[in-house]
Amino acid sequence: xxxxxxxxNTEPMSSQTTxxxxxxxxxxxxxxxxxxENTETGIGEDRETLLKMxxxxxxxxxxxxxxxxxxxxxxxxxxxxLYIGQEAVAVGSISALRPDDYVITSYRxxxxxxxxxxxxxxxxxxxxxxxxxxxxxxxxxxxxFDANVNFMGGHAIVGGQIPLATGLAFAxxxxxxxxxxxxFFGEAAVNQGAFHESLNMAQLWKLPCIYLCENNMYGxxxxxxxxxxxxxxxxxxxxxxxxxxxVDGMDVLAMRQATQRAVDxxxxxxxxTLIEARTYRYMGHSMSDPGKYRTxxxxxxxxxxxxxxxxxxxxxxxxxxxxDDVKQFEEQVREQVERAVKFADESPYPAAEELMTDxxxxxxx
Amino acid sequence: MAVMTMRxxxxxxxxxxxxxxxxxxxxxxxxxxYQGAYKVTRGLLEEFxxxxxxxxxxxxxxxxxxxxxxxxxxxxxxxxFMTFNFSILATDQIINSAAKMLYMSGGQFKIPIVFRxxxxxxxxxxxxxxxxxxxxxxxxxxxxxxxxxxxxxxKGLLKSAIRDDDPVIFIEQERMYGMKGEVPEDxxxxxxxxxxxxxxxxxxxxxxxxxxxxxxxxxAAEELEKEGISCEVIDPRTIRPLDIETIIESVKKTNRxxxxxxxxxxxxxxxxxxxEIHERAFDYLDAPVKRVSGADVPMPYAKNLEQLAIPDxxxxxxxxxxxxxx
Numbered sequence: 001x002x003x004x005x006x007x008x009n010t011e012p013m014s015s016q017t018t019x020x021x022x023x024x025x026x027x028x029x030x031x032x033x034x035x036x037e038n039t040e041t042g043i044g045e046d047r048e049t050l051l052k053m054x055x056x057x058x059x060x061x062x063x064x065x066x067x068x069x070x071x072x073x074x075x076x077x078x079x080x081x082l083y084i085g086q087e088a089v090a091v092g093s094i095s096a097l098r099p100d101d102y103v104i105t106s107y108r109x110x111x112x113x114x115x116x117x118x119x120x121x122x123x124x125x126x127x128x129x130x131x132x133x134x135x136x137x138x139x140x141x142x143x144x145f146d147a148n149v150n151f152m153g154g155h156a157i158v159g160g161q162i163p164l165a166t167g168l169a170f171a172x173x174x175x176x177x178x179x180x181x182x183x184f185f186g187e188a189a190v191n192q193g194a195f196h197e198s199l200n201m202a203q204l205w206k207l208p209c210i211y212l213c214e215n216n217m218y219g220x221x222x223x224x225x226x227x228x229x230x231x232x233x234x235x236x237x238x239x240x241x242x243x244x245x246x247v248d249g250m251d252v253l254a255m256r257q258a259t260q261r262a263v264d265x266x267x268x269x270x271x272x273t274l275i276e277a278r279t280y281r282y283m284g285h286s287m288s289d290p291g292k293y294r295t296x297x298x299x300x301x302x303x304x305x306x307x308x309x310x311x312x313x314x315x316x317x318x319x320x321x322x323x324d325d326v327k328q329f330e331e332q333v334r335e336q337v338e339r340a341v342k343f344a345d346e347s348p349y350p351a352a353e354e355l356m357t358d359x360x361x362x363x364x365x
Numbered sequence: 366m367a368v369m370t371m372r373x374x375x376x377x378x379x380x381x382x383x384x385x386x387x388x389x390x391x392x393x394x395x396x397x398x399y400q401g402a403y404k405v406t407r408g409l410l411e412e413f414x415x416x417x418x419x420x421x422x423x424x425x426x427x428x429x430x431x432x433x434x435x436x437x438x439x440x441x442x443x444x445x446f447m448t449f450n451f452s453i454l455a456t457d458q459i460i461n462s463a464a465k466m467l468y469m470s471g472g473q474f475k476i477p478i479v480f481r482x483x484x485x486x487x488x489x490x491x492x493x494x495x496x497x498x499x500x501x502x503x504x505x506x507x508x509x510x511x512x513x514x515x516x517x518x519x520k521g522l523l524k525s526a527i528r529d530d531d532p533v534i535f536i537e538q539e540r541m542y543g544m545k546g547e548v549p550e551d552x553x554x555x556x557x558x559x560x561x562x563x564x565x566x567x568x569x570x571x572x573x574x575x576x577x578x579x580x581x582x583x584x585a586a587e588e589l590e591k592e593g594i595s596c597e598v599i600d601p602r603t604i605r606p607l608d609i610e611t612i613i614e615s616v617k618k619t620n621r622x623x624x625x626x627x628x629x630x631x632x633x634x635x636x637x638x639x640x641e642i643h644e645r646a647f648d649y650l651d652a653p654v655k656r657v658s659g660a661d662v663p664m665p666y667a668k669n670l671e672q673l674a675i676p677d678x679x680x681x682x683x684x685x686x687x688x689x690x691x
Contacts, residue, residue, distance in 0.1 A: 102438070136471030145470035152437055153470060157461050163427050164462060167434020167442075174390065174416070174440060181434075194457075197427025204422070358468045359506050361475035361530035364559035364606045 043253065043318050050320060051329075053095055053252055057087040057308050059333045060111040063120055064283075066337045067110065067127060071287045075345075076127045079156075080141045083111035085282040088307035089214050090115045092255025093182060093275075096263055100177075102150045102168040104161045105184035107142035108281075109154035112184055117149040120340035130347035137350040138358065150179075158219075159185060159192030162211065166198040169209035173270055180266040182210045182259075187276075188219025190233050199240040199274065208266035210259065211274045214249065220285040221293040234276035242274050249277030250307045253314070279307075367550050372542040374516035375405045378523035379443065381552050383413050386441060389527060392419040392428055393445030393482070402447045403483060403542055429455035429480065433462045433532075436478040443527060449484035449536055450494050456501070463532040464507030477530045481523070483539035484512075485577055485627055486675055492663035495671075497576075497628035500637075502534040503605040509533045509558055510604040514579035516546040518602055521556030529558060538577045561608035563615070567597035570621040570685050573612055573638055575601055578625040578676060585681035594689060604634055609641050616642055620651040621688040627675050630658035652688040657681055 043050070064082045071080050083090070086108075094103060094115040103116045113123050118134050126133025127141050134146045142156040152168060155161035165183030172179040189195055190213060202209045213233045217224050224231040237244030243265060247258040255277060262273035280302040284291050315321035369377075383389050395402045397410040397420040410418040421428040425446065432442035446452045452459065463476045485497045503510045509531055513519035519537065526533040564579060565586050574582035579600050586596035597615050601607055616622055622642055624635040639654040660674040 104434075133471070135469060135473070138471045139469040143469040145473050147470075147473040152434075153466075153474070155462070157457055160430070160457060160461055163430020163458060164434035164437065166427070167431040167436070168438050169434075170431055171435040171438030171440045174435070175438075194426055194430065197422075197424040198430070200422060201424065201427055201431060205419075358470075358472040360509075361467055361477070364509075364557075364603075 043314060045253070045256075047320050049095065050315060051325075053091050053256070054311055054315060054321065055329055055333070056091045056115055057252065057311065058329055059120065059336060060087045060090065060114055061308060062333045062337050063114065063123075063340070064110060066341060068283070068287065070127070070341065076141065077129065078140055078142075079107065080127070080287045081108040081285065082281070082283040082287075083108055085302065085307070086214055086216060086249065086279045087111055088252035088255050088311070089212070089249045089277045089279050090184070092252040093212055093259040096256050096259035097180065097182065100150055101179050102152050102165070102172070102181040103184070104152040104165045104168060104181065105154055106158070106161060106186060106189070107154050107156040108186070109144055109184070110141070113144045113146070113151055113154070116146075116151045118144065118146045118151055120336055121343040122146070124340035124344040125347050128344040128347070129349065130344055131350040131354070132343070132347040136354065136358075138354070159189035159194040161185065162189065162192075162194045162198045165209055165211070166202050166207060169202065169207040169266075169272070170205070172208055178267060180208045180210060180263055182212055184212050184214060186219060187213055187215040187217070187224050187231070187233055188222070188227060189213075190236065191227060199237065199242055199272070202272035203240045203242045206270045207272055208270050209272045210262045210266060211272065212259070213274065213276045214279055215276055216279050216281045218281070218285070218293070221289070223293070232276070234274055237274040242272055244274040244276070247275055247277045249279030250305045250310060252307060252311050366547045368545055369516055369548050370542065371513075371516045371519050371537070371544050371546075372403065372405055374520040374548045375523055375537065376407060376409075377548070378520045378527070379406065379409060380412065382524055382527040383409065383417060388439065389441045389443065390417040390419065391443045391445065392421050392432060394421055394423055394447045396420060396445050403539070405537070405542070406445065425451050425454040426458060430458035430462060432478050433458055433466070433476055436463075436476045437466065437474050441477045441527065443479045443481060446480065446482035448487075448494060448539065449482055449498060450496060452480065452482070453498070459502070459508070459532070459534070460505055464505045467531075468507060475530045476532045479523070479526045479533045479535050481526075481535035482537065483542070484536040485538045485540070486659075486664060486671070487539040489666055489668060489671060491666040495664035497626070497659065499534070499536055499604055500628060500633045503634060507532065508605065510536070511558060511602065512536045512538070512576040512604060513602060514538075514541070514576050514600050516544065517548045518556060518562070518600075520548050521554055522558065522602060524555045525558050528555070533558070536576070540577060544580070556602070559603045559606045559608055561599055561601045561611040563597065563611070564600050565596065565598040567595040567619065569595045569619055570623065570689055571597045571599060571612070571615040571619045572623045572625055572681065572685065573599050573601065574625040575604065575634070577627050581676065581678055582625050582681060585678045585685065588678065588682055589685055594685060594691065596685060607638070607641075609638075609645070612638065612642065613646050616646045617649045620649055622650070622654045623657060623681065623684045623688060624654060625657045625676055625681055625684075627659045629661050630656055631661060633658060652690065655684045655688050657684045
């Protein structure tokens, strides 16, 4: 048996200067013209990693644009929540993980699924309700799963995935596998009891869980200001003595580095972290959202700090990316998305027998 | 065979399964240091340590969900609710996560978890602490629901539930923990889920009873025998999946049925069993199926009112006589 699972750990809480917090918040709010300076490493990552991240962000953007198109053509049914505008959060954070780390998330999860390694084909086929989808056509847009890459699902009750993530982290610690669990959720989920119950248990039992709040400022059509008595999510961590930080969710490198710090804290010290990524979704809550609760001007203000635009500028500035490279990436991504749509279109629907399978692992009669 | 209480039989089942499989852990309120609110987990902390026997905060939604997440990652959690009344706070995780995960992941994530604890009526603890909610859980495909009525069944069924790869709701009757009975001591003793047990054979009428109402039904059958009415008593033991075949076989023999339960009648298990019998064996019935259920009221506190709310032997005798037209 390992050292007591419940043994207290005296790792100090992460410290972050007020200035950094303000930069992160103001950055996401579109006030700062340039990305927040990363005092730790600047852009000191290898080029291959950086370009892979750029490629992924572009892929997610074009994939989601295609989803909007397919949805309007009636190819995708039900609810469909797009990730456009938030790409830096998924790509930056997941790039800091090991392949066997767990990712679990909400119903706005196409981007995270692709970033974690589910093929665009399997995701698109799932959205099309086809047998070749990553959940065999039984989950749809809100329930993408892939056990092969430890993508533990999109979950569609707001905040429902947060206790599940806590359990994944508990299992990693119990089995001493050194894995980390990352849980994505929106800021509206923070008002659910599940969030508070989970943070309490995670710090009480020192679980290697990263709670990553994507604060896109709206829970459906209700702004955070109209729903939260105190809308600084990361600050809430102090109620549980949890390490936390604000991050500019439009800056993919800031996301990567913040997640890396949280991963180190989880893997080396078995401690949880709450990260608040300030970001913005350009599209409606779902495809049926008329968007009357915000102005066009507001959306345009945030688009000035578009995460792909910002990252491209940074890469170009450092002579890591040329206009030709971008054209090549665009072409690659266009082909990937077309391939995904073709695969989804041509795949069969689930067989009628599938209706009554997968209800029980040990069916009794 | 050893004679022991339901409480000790459950304790044995937990101990044996914890010893058998290191991926099994037990979490709940007061299960460790306090030794269990009802002492079902007595001695387990000492034997298996704090890694595997874990006192949780009072945070039912949270620790039920933690259990489901741990099950997704390959552990076999046993989540104890101090009583099933408190599981009501955890229904989102039980229903939306545990019950549906295998299906909505296209068969990728099984959830081998047991949610267990006492349920049904207790003694004078009033409305919020005295209720039978098995029909809620039995409603959902993906869940299995088990309710033992003897110490031997409790042990054998709990061991099967822990070894099962699906989420199992295991409801122990709060008034029955002290009930004694013979229990096999063999560590490989299990009772398969989904198999009913004929607790008493008879030929004139069938009483289908579960949990607390099984001893009541057996007493009623004893009394009726004296009057020349022979009753068969069937305990489904597993509510979902329900062994309806065993019940139908009995109906074909006796042609008369009483379904007894302590839960409310409306949308209850008794209604489901009655409907199944009418669909499958209508031509064999000599009288309409009669339900005897708990009163359709929140449980009252006053002792006399509480007694009136739970079916008793005279009520069952009257019901059998009604379907037997005597």
